[in-house]
Amino acid sequence: MSWYWRLEDPTGAVMDPAEVGVEVPQADNQGDAESWLGENWRGLLERGVATVTLFDGDRRVYGPMGLAPA
Numbered sequence: 001m002s003w004y005w006r007l008e009d010p011t012g013a014v015m016d017p018a019e020v021g022v023e024v025p026q027a028d029n030q031g032d033a034e035s036w037l038g039e040n041w042r043g044l045l046e047r048g049v050a051t052v053t054l055f056d057g058d059r060r061v062y063g064p065m066g067l068a069p070a
Contacts, residue, residue, distance in 0.1 A: 001056045002026040002027070002028075002057055003026065003027040003028070003030055003032065003033035003054065003055070003056050003061075004024055004025070004026045004054075004055055005024050005033065005036075005037060005052045005053065005055075006052065006054075006055060006063070007020065007024065007044065007049045007052055008050060008051045008052065008053065008064055009048060009049070010048075010050040012051070012064065015048070015049060020044075020047040020049060021047060022040070022043065022044065022047065024036075030054070030056070030061065033054060034054075041067050045067045045068065049067060050066065050068070051063065051064035051065060051066050051067065052064065052065055052067065053065070
């Protein structure tokens, strides 16, 4: 399957990555997808992304998960 993150604004609405100036890659596995998020969450937060949800194909794995530090 293909692992990817769905970006969401503070209201939970889905955000188009192109509209916020990022490219969200599709990964071959969960670890690669999570590594990408670990490297990019601050930039996503600066662009207005509030939460993300991880998918494996059409299956939601987990989320929404907030990006703001606790």
